[in-house]
Amino acid sequence: QILGGLLTNINTGKPGRMVTNDFIVDIANKDGQLQLNVTDRKTGKTSTIQVSGLQTSSTDF
Secondary structure (H helix, E strand, O other): OHHHHHHHHHHOOOOEEEEOOOEEEEEEEEOOEEEEEEEEOOOOOEEEEEEOOOOOOOOOO
């Protein structure tokens, strides 16, 4: 549910953040690409995941 809420915000152009005991997840729309930055709170290391092809609207088939 939390990630679903973050993705809903992305559709409206708002970045989001989820913080757990172990990780910080920042999610944003960067020029049409979904970008997630996942930070390991114990090590401080960050991994970036980028997904292209975001659509502003969808059609159910």
